[in-house]
Amino acid sequence: MRGLLVLLVLLPAAAFAQSAGEVERCFQTPGACSAGSAPAPMAPSAAPRVAAPQPDYTTVLNSPEPDRRKLQESLRTLDKYTGPIDGNLQSEATVKGIGDWQRGHNAPVTGKLTPPEAVALNNEAARTPIKRIDPSSQAAAPPPAPPAATPAPAHSNADALKALQARLAERRKAAEPKAEAAARSLVNDLKAYAAADGKGVAGEQFAGFAKWYADNKAAGRSVGEIASVIDDYGDAKGGAAVTSEVLIESKKEASSWSHCMVFAWIEGSPRKNAQAFSCDDVAAVEKWKTDQALRSAWR
């Protein structure tokens, strides 16, 4: 009988974790579910520390202002703090930064530092190299330098920059024939589409261009000159990627308008991942390049 009673008491708890309905109810009203429950296993900092001595937080909080500023600078170096360096270790941002740092070290997340923690924080920041923007990282990886038979003499930054520029120019020169052929082919397709009064691969591949053409046609305008300038070219995950800025003239009687679009595609027959953007939407063009993992041979 007692065994049955125990079973009756345990059953709802056992059933709880498995029932989708209960999980949904607990999600909506967590207070009803977590009351009296054991601490979350993934929050060790919340576990009771009955026998542990009280940690010393006052020493660091009452330390001289330069020391407190130094701690904020250390947090900033470690990307944990972006607020002012004012020595206020009890500001919201500083407490949060300390908490983030403690969390990353599996320490109790208190937002306050004990003296050993303060030392560890400063030491960690001192070991972190200052991050600098590497200009060479903006371009695709340059071809590897030929192995030197003898130790190379030390070069100045200006020499290194010149060498980098020379490599970039060489790489672009090598890419130019293919890039220009791809851009010429696009312009031919755009002209053919206009000549066929809205029929052809250019419209099928570039929906944005087809819409622009249809709008102009509805407004009684015809297509005039089409000129392109290569914006970027390089290897991407799907093949050679091209982005080309195209200026398209439209005319009606004596008036003319010019419209700028960036055409982006992966070379192939048919073109892949083709998209047309407004020239103003630089962010979208750059996002397209990122999505295609374009390694520029042009810039």
Added chain:
Amino acid sequence: MHRALLLVALILVAGAAVAQSRYGKADRRDPIFLRFPEMAERYWVNTETMAASHKAVAVPLPKQCAFVYSDAYTRGAMSEREVEETALSNCHRKLAELGPLGDNYNVNCQCRVVISDESYVVPRNEMPDQAFGPVSIFYRDDRGNVARLSGVARYGALIGRDRSVTFAVDNPRGETVCEGTFTNEGVNAGRFALNCFGGKFSGTGTYQTKFGAPNDHVIGRGQTGRGQPIVMVIGLPSQLAVGTYGAI
């Protein structure tokens, strides 16, 4: 004399208005740029965009809504206002494409221009200080019933980049219901652990960060201690998450 005083007063009022519209310089290390590294690259590094005469960033606010962004840069002779309008319009478009947010949020998420020409144009305390994203958790119990939980996830670092990222899940009423960790084990992939309602519901599994359309998101697949499947999606509104990953 009166006219001169009026002029001085007008200048002072105008000056104050301008001063009120700026809330300090933006910095590459600000949370918004750490949250969206691609944008940071364009805003601060990429020579094609960083040197634009005008640039602007728009995100949905309040801060927990800022899981998408839009940045715009001068092309041709665009004015600062036109660049801001482009950013705002693209932000609205992105939100509209992702669909309704009502299952995840109980606040009205609205796009606003937050940075213009390297200065904040909203108070700093309105800016997100950590990463947020809509989250959906799907769980199938041993009877085949499926729970669909929708809320907001918040975390302090970049999932998939930082070695270990702790996160919390709030329900639409803003109550914290789950905690967990993502542990990076490879390129944008690793393991996750989830713990809800004080340990009464928990699971572990693997996750992957996915980039691109419809929005960058994290998809985690795992199981509870009793082997029942769990799917967790961070970064897609509930309806989109259900449509994409809801068939658990």
